[in-house]
Amino acid sequence: MGGVAELPAAAAAVVAHAAGDLRIEDVALPAPASHEAVVEVAFGGICGSDLHYWMHGAAGESVLKAPMVLGHEIVGTVLRAAADGTGPAAGTAVAVHPATPGPGAARYPEDRPNLSPGCTYLGSAARFPHTDGAFSRYATLPARMLRPLPAGLELRTAALVEPASVAWHAVARAGNVAGKTALVIGSGPIGALAVAVLKRAGARRIVAVDVHAGPLEIARAVGADEILKADDAAAIAAVEADVVIESSGSHHGLASAIQGAVRGGKVVMVGLLPSGPQPVLISLAITRELELLGSFRFNDEMDEVIAALADGSLFVDPVVTHTFPLDRGLQAFEVAKNSAESGKVLLDFRPAREE
Numbered sequence: 001m002g003g004v005a006e007l008p009a010a011a012a013a014v015v016a017h018a019a020g021d022l023r024i025e026d027v028a029l030p031a032p033a034s035h036e037a038v039v040e041v042a043f044g045g046i047c048g049s050d051l052h053y054w055m056h057g058a059a060g061e062s063v064l065k066a067p068m069v070l071g072h073e074i075v076g077t078v079l080r081a082a083a084d085g086t087g088p089a090a091g092t093a094v095a096v097h098p099a100t101p102g103p104g105a106a107r108y109p110e111d112r113p114n115l116s117p118g119c120t121y122l123g124s125a126a127r128f129p130h131t132d133g134a135f136s137r138y139a140t141l142p143a144r145m146l147r148p149l150p151a152g153l154e155l156r157t158a159a160l161v162e163p164a165s166v167a168w169h170a171v172a173r174a175g176n177v178a179g180k181t182a183l184v185i186g187s188g189p190i191g192a193l194a195v196a197v198l199k200r201a202g203a204r205r206i207v208a209v210d211v212h213a214g215p216l217e218i219a220r221a222v223g224a225d226e227i228l229k230a231d232d233a234a235a236i237a238a239v240e241a242d243v244v245i246e247s248s249g250s251h252h253g254l255a256s257a258i259q260g261a262v263r264g265g266k267v268v269m270v271g272l273l274p275s276g277p278q279p280v281l282i283s284l285a286i287t288r289e290l291e292l293l294g295s296f297r298f299n300d301e302m303d304e305v306i307a308a309l310a311d312g313s314l315f316v317d318p319v320v321t322h323t324f325p326l327d328r329g330l331q332a333f334e335v336a337k338n339s340a341e342s343g344k345v346l347l348d349f350r351p352a353r354e355e
Contacts, residue, residue, distance in 0.1 A: 004080060005038075005079050005080045005090060007029060007031075007032075007038055007079070007080060007138070008029055008137075008138060009028065009029060010026040010027060010028050010029055011026065011027060011029050011136045011137040011138040011139075012024060012025070012026055012027075012136065012137050012326055013025065013026070013027040013069045013135055013136035013137070014069065014070050014071060014135035014136075014326075014329050014347070015027065015067050015068065015069055015070070016050075016053040016054055016057075016064060016067065016068055016070055017064075017067045018057050018064060019054075019055065019056050019057030019058075019064075020054070020055065020057075022054045022329075022330060022333060024326065024327065024329050024330065027069060027136060029136075029138050029140060030140045031140075032080065032082070032083070032140045034082065034083045034084040035082050035084050035086060035142055035143055035144075036082055036140050036141060036142055036143060037078050037079075037080060037081050037082045037087050037088070037140075037141060037142075037143045037146060038078070038079045038080040038138055038139070038140050038141075039074070039076040039077065039078055039079060039094065039096070039134070039138065039139045039140075039141055039146070040076050040077050040078075040079040040137070040138055041074055041075075041076040041134060041135075041136060041137060041138065041139055041349040042075055042076045042077065042155045042159075042348070042349060042350055043074075043075050043076075043155055043156060043158075043159040043323075043346045043347065043348055043349065044071045044073055044074050044075075044134065044135045044159070044346065044347045044349065045073030045159050045160065045162070045163060045189075045344050045345070045346055045347075046073075046332060046333060046336040046344075046345045046346070046347065047072065047073055047163065048188075048249075048272075049062075049072075049123070049124075050070045050071060050123065050133075050135075050333075050336075051333065051336060051337055053068070053070060053123075053125065054070075054333055055337070058125070059124075059125070060272065060274070060275055061126075061275050062124055062125040062126040063125060064125050064130070065125065065128050065130070066128070066129070066130060068123065068125055068130040068131075068132055068133070069123065069132040069133045069134070069135055069136055070123045070133045070135045071122065071123045071133035071134050071135030071136075071347075072096070072098035072121060072122040072123045072124075072133050072134065072162060073098075073159060073160075073161075073162040073163055074095070074096040074098070074122075074134045074135075074139065074159075074162070075093070075094065075095050075096070075149070075155050075158045075159050075161065076093070076094060076096075076139070076155070076349070077091065077092065077093050077094070078090050078091060078092045078094060078146065079138065081143070082143035084143075086143045086144065087143025087144065087146050088143070088146050088148045092146075092148050092149075093148070093149040093153075093155060093158070094146040094147055094148055094149060095146075095147045095149060095158055095161040095162065095302065095306060096122070096134060096139075096141060096145050096146060096147070096162070097144075097145050097146075097147060097162075097302050098121050098122035098123070098133075098134075098145065098162065099113075099114065099119055099120070099121055099297060100119065100120045100121075100131075100142070100145075101113035101114070101116040101118070101119045102116055102117075102118025102119055102120065103116060103117070103118050104116065104117030104118040105117060112299065113299055114169075114296055114297045114298060114299050115296065121297075122134055122141075123135070135329075135347060135349075136349070137326070137349050147161075147302055147303065147306060149306060149310075150306070150307075150310040152310065153306070153309055153310045156320065156323070156346065157309060157316065157317060157320075158306070158309065159320070159344075159346050160193065160309075160316050160319060160320065160344065161302060161305050161306055161309065162302070163189055163190055163193055163344070164193045164196070164197070164305045164309070164314065164316060165298040165301045165302040165305045166190055166193070166270065166295075166297060166298055167190055167193035167194040167196070167197045167245075167247075167270070168197050168298065168301040168304065168305050169270075169295055169297065169298035169299070169301050170190075170194055170197075170245055170247070170268050170270040170295040171194060171197045171198055171201060171243075171245065171268070172301065173268045173293045173294075173295045174243040174245070174266050174268050174293070175266070176201075177198055177201045177202065177203045177242075177243050178201060178202035178203070178204075179202065179203075179204045180203055180204060180241075180242035180243055181203070181204060181205045181206075181207070181239065181240065181241045181242050181243075181262070182198045182203040182205070182206045182207070182241055182242070182243045182244070182245065183206075183207045183209065183236070183239050183241035183243070183244045183245070183257070183260045183261070184198070184206065184207070184208045184209065184219065184224070184244075184245045184247065185209045185230075185244065185245070185246045185247060185248050185253045185254075185256050185257045185260070185271075186209070186210060186246065186247040186248030186249065186250075186253050186271055187208045187209065187210035187215035187216055187218065187219040187224075187227075187247075188210070188215055188247065188248075188339055188343070189319055189343055189344040190247045190270060190271070191208065191210070191215070191219065191245065191247035191248070192208075192215065192218045192219050192222055192316075192318075192319050192343065193222075193316060193319060194245045194247060194270070195208055195219045195222050195223050195224050196222040196223055196314055196315055196316050196319075197314065198223070198243075198245070199222065199223030199315075200308060200313050200314050200315075203243070205225050205226070206223055206224050206225050206226075207224065207225065207226045207227070207228060207239050207241065207260075208220070208224035208226070208227050208228070209227075209228045209229070209230050209236060209253075209256060209260075210227075210229070210230060210248075211229070211230040211231070212339060212340040213340075214340055214341060214342075214343075215339065215340075215343065216228075216229075218318050218319060218321070218343050221318035222315055222316060222318055222319065223315070230248075230252070230253070230256065233256070233259065236256050236259060236260045237259045237260055239260045240260070240261075240262040240265075241260050241261055241262060241265060242261075242262055242265050242266070243265065243266050243268070244257040244258075244260055244261045244265065244266070244267045244268065245268050245270060246267060246268065246269045246270065246271050247270050247271040248271045249271030249272050249273055250271070250273065251273060251278045251279050251280065253271060254267075254269065254271075254273070254278070254280060254281075255279075255280070255281050257269075258280075258281045258284050258285050258288075258290060259281065259284070261288065261290050262288075263288045263289065263290075264288065264289050264290070265288070265290055265291070266290070266291045266293060267285075267290055267291065267292050267293065268293045268294075268295050269292060269293065269294050269295060270295040270296075318343070319343050319344045320343060320344045320345075320346055321342050321343040321344065321345065322335050322336075322342055322343075322345045322346070323345075323346045323347075323348050324345070324346070324347055324348065325347075325348050325352065326347055326348065326349050329347055332345050332346075332347055333345075
């Protein structure tokens with residue numbers, strides 16, 4: 001074989017046009033610049049933001065103004081390496097770090113590029129023109145986004161690298177959790193992955209909370225010692241957790257997080273609440289001297305996550321509950337919308353003849 005791989009002119013992709021208007025259609029494949037590689041995508045995980053663009057035409061304050069390819073939880077194989085020699089060689093299995101940090105008018109700590117005001121993310125309508133995602137059979141991406149995957153790490157498992165990095169960053173915000181009691185509010189994919197990360201980090205007791213039974217069973221499968229229904233306020237308050245990970249993204253969940261934290265404890269808020277004022281039990285947080293910590297995306301934690309998945313110390317397999325081929329992508333989004341019946345839903349972009 002040898003030579004440089006031929007590139008298709010277009011590839012099937014998942015495109016959000018407006019609220020309620022999601023299409024699988026051919027999209028032109030941009031010719032790669034010298035610093036860009038072309039990735040043959042294997043799997044993509046459907047995130048909450050993807051669902052919001054489909055259902056509402058917006059994710060928070062990021063509003064669709066033009067059709068946009070969705071997807072930022074991506075793994076695949078390099079089809080054509082970057083011409084400038086940076087990044088992995090052709091044939092390398094890779095995960096994708098979807099962020100492009102960038103400066104702006106606001107100040108931010110230089111060692112925390114996830115907070116840079118000019119940061120863009122694959123599949124985001126935060127700016128216009130929008131930043132297309134990579135829910136496509138082929139994706140042209142900056143080589144710096146690509147993280148080589150160790151031999152033996154299955155691509156289906158590696159599809160969780162990006163959301164697991166979000167969970168890893170959230171747990172890291174709490175500091176050392178070894179030997180401590182941890183409470184996770186909201187046991188969807190990010191919450192379940194936080195349970196797995198807490199387990200690996202040596203938390204002594206992990207209690208998971210959700211409104212649905214299905215997510216709680218997933219949380220138990222990845223390491224939760226106890227599970228509680230979200231309406232059991234007395235049991236949640238009795239946990240007295242040293243560390244709480246709030247991943248429900250609702251003010252009800254944040255209230256449970258504050259009530260379930262021990263005096264002097266830490267509450268890490270990773271679930272993104274709606275924009276605008278939110279009711280918060282702030283007086284209780286004050287009198288208990290709780291530390292309320294925001295957690296947003298991640299930085300280089302992805303490298304640690306890949307290593308932990310590869311050596312088996314981070315167990316996440318039960319988080320993936322459904323996989324759909326690309327031609328059933330619309331059904332995949334419908335299933336992903338039902339949090340009672342699904343965990344992480346993957347799109348399989350590989351040709352049907354592959355395993």
